[in-house]
Amino acid sequence: xxxxxxxxxxxxxxxxxxxxxxxxxxxxxxxxxxxxxxxxxxxxxxxxxxxxxxxxxxxxxxxxxxxxxxxxxxxxxxxxxxxxxxxxxxxxxxxxxxxxxxxxxxxxxxxxxxxxxxxxxxxxxxxxxxxxxxxxxxxxxxxxxxxxxxxxxxxxxxxxxxxxxxxxxxxxxxxxxxxxxxxxxxxxxxxxxxxxxxxxxxxxxxxxxxxxxxxxxxxxxxxxxxxxxxxxxxxxxxxxxxxxxxxxxxxxxxxxxxxxxxxxxxxxxxxxxxxxxxxxxxxxxxxxxxxxxxxxxxxxxxxxxxxxxxxxxxxxxxxxxxxxxxxxxxxxxxxxxxxxxxxxxxxxxxxxxxxxxxxxxxxxxxxxxxxxxxxxxxxxxxxxxxxxxxxxxxxxxxxxxxxxxxxxxxxxxxxxxx
Numbered sequence: 001x002x003x004x005x006x007x008x009x010x011x012x013x014x015x016x017x018x019x020x021x022x023x024x025x026x027x028x029x030x031x032x033x034x035x036x037x038x039x040x041x042x043x044x045x046x047x048x049x050x051x052x053x054x055x056x057x058x059x060x061x062x063x064x065x066x067x068x069x070x071x072x073x074x075x076x077x078x079x080x081x082x083x084x085x086x087x088x089x090x091x092x093x094x095x096x097x098x099x100x101x102x103x104x105x106x107x108x109x110x111x112x113x114x115x116x117x118x119x120x121x122x123x124x125x126x127x128x129x130x131x132x133x134x135x136x137x138x139x140x141x142x143x144x145x146x147x148x149x150x151x152x153x154x155x156x157x158x159x160x161x162x163x164x165x166x167x168x169x170x171x172x173x174x175x176x177x178x179x180x181x182x183x184x185x186x187x188x189x190x191x192x193x194x195x196x197x198x199x200x201x202x203x204x205x206x207x208x209x210x211x212x213x214x215x216x217x218x219x220x221x222x223x224x225x226x227x228x229x230x231x232x233x234x235x236x237x238x239x240x241x242x243x244x245x246x247x248x249x250x251x252x253x254x255x256x257x258x259x260x261x262x263x264x265x266x267x268x269x270x271x272x273x274x275x276x277x278x279x280x281x282x283x284x285x286x287x288x289x290x291x292x293x294x295x296x297x298x299x300x301x302x303x304x305x306x307x308x309x310x311x312x313x314x315x316x317x318x319x320x321x322x323x324x325x326x327x328x329x330x331x332x333x334x335x336x337x338x339x340x341x342x343x344x345x346x347x348x349x350x351x352x353x354x355x356x357x358x359x360x361x362x363x364x365x366x367x368x369x370x371x372x373x374x375x376x377x378x379x380x381x382x383x384x385x386x387x388x389x390x391x392x393x394x395x396x397x398x399x400x401x402x403x404x405x406x407x408x409x410x411x412x413x414x415x416x417x418x
Contacts, residue, residue, distance in 0.1 A: 005031045006334055008143060008153040010166055012121050013040055015296025015313035016159035017112035020120055021059050022321025025402050028328055031151070033125040039109045044186040044268040045220035046108070047072075047199075047212065049100045049395040052311035058318045058401050064111040071099035072212060075199035080252050088199070102199075102212040102220050108310075130156070130169045132290065139290050139336050154334050155343070156292045157320065162275055164298035172285050172294070175275035175301050180365065181227040182304060183245055183271045185264040187211070187219045195219070202253050208365070209250055211260050221260050224304065224365065225249050227273055238266040274303045276362060279355040287347045290340050295320060300354035305365035308357050308395060315399040319346050325403045357394055
């Protein structure tokens with residue numbers, strides 16, 4: 001069977017659904033193909049920093065989440081070895097920004113999915129091959145599915161994660177292993193946890209963990225550490241992951257953190273090795289080819305140390321919607337030549353920012369996670385005092401608005417807010 005679509009998005013994660021919403025806002029229908037049988041909710045929850053909330057506002061979705069989840073105004077960073085505690089404030093200093101919020105991953109995905117027609121996403125659809133037709137007047141990409149279906153499309157956007165088929169077709173380098181792993185969980189307290197709505201993090205030698213309440217009864221917690229030699233024996237076994245965290249990986253952490261781990265919902269407890277794409281592979285790599293490009297983890301997988309994986313994926317969606325939308329509104333249709341230029345504009349704007357986020361996340365994780373040797377400590381202290389302040393500012397970024405048409409038919413301003 002063969003079908004024809006204007007836009008095909010591979011992957012119904014955060015970047016895929018958000019991109020479909022962005023395109024819908026500018027009048028373009030997209031088909032989203034998801035290889036799993038339902039929305040993926042791995043990770044339990046995530047923190048939406050100001051850049052993500054601004055992107056969601058541009059997509060018209062932020063109110064759905066800000067009405068359900070409280071902002072986080074304060075927090076702390078505790079060194080469990082020395083006992084030093086550093087207070088952190090997230091209170092906004094700019095009228096256009098808002099404080100971060102921790103949200104259920106499922107809630108974010110469902111908020112995005114609700115904005116789309118019910119037939120937008122097709123589940124259990126696995127992409128196996130991509131081919132392009134070199135007709136300069138009408139470049140078409142044909143994708144082949146595992147069930148034998150072929151789809152021809154004017155635009156193909158790969159939002160299919162770290163093992164992206166689309167990124168591999170473009171020739172992007174494989175992700176690198178950071179040498180670290182993470183455990184993420186959702187703790188449940190049916191009678192209430194009684195903790196303040198604050199983000200608390202803890203540093204130990206080679207380890208960093210933390211928690212933040214989602215509501216009065218649920219908390220999101222995480223732990224990042226050097227990958228253990230027995231990792232393969234632990235991954236996919238939630239009971240074993242839980243006991244390894246409390247008895248081994250985080251045994252020196254405060255009792256509050258350990259109690260939160262013990263209250264974990266085992267169905268949402270995951271352990272994964274952390275990969276990333278080298279920044280230079282993003283800066284110098286091929287991120288698009290004509291009418292084909294990538295977004296989210298397919299373009300810029302990163303470690304979670306700045307909490308920017310999902311946030312930057314939302315930025316991608318707005319930028320794709322803007323560049324493709326401006327071309328569509330100007331021509332009242334998808335014109336092949338303009339599509340390629342629009343996608344190249346998106347790539348040019350994203351390349352350096354996401355490379356900085358990937359590098360910043362790696363440096364942040366490295367600088368926070370201990371290690372012996374005076375030289376390493378000296379470099380780490382320099383990175384922490386002088387680099388991290390600038391790196392953290394990357395989360396206070398406005399990706400701008402989606403295009404709209406004024407009463408005289410011209411494009412209205414879509415630039416970033418002051």
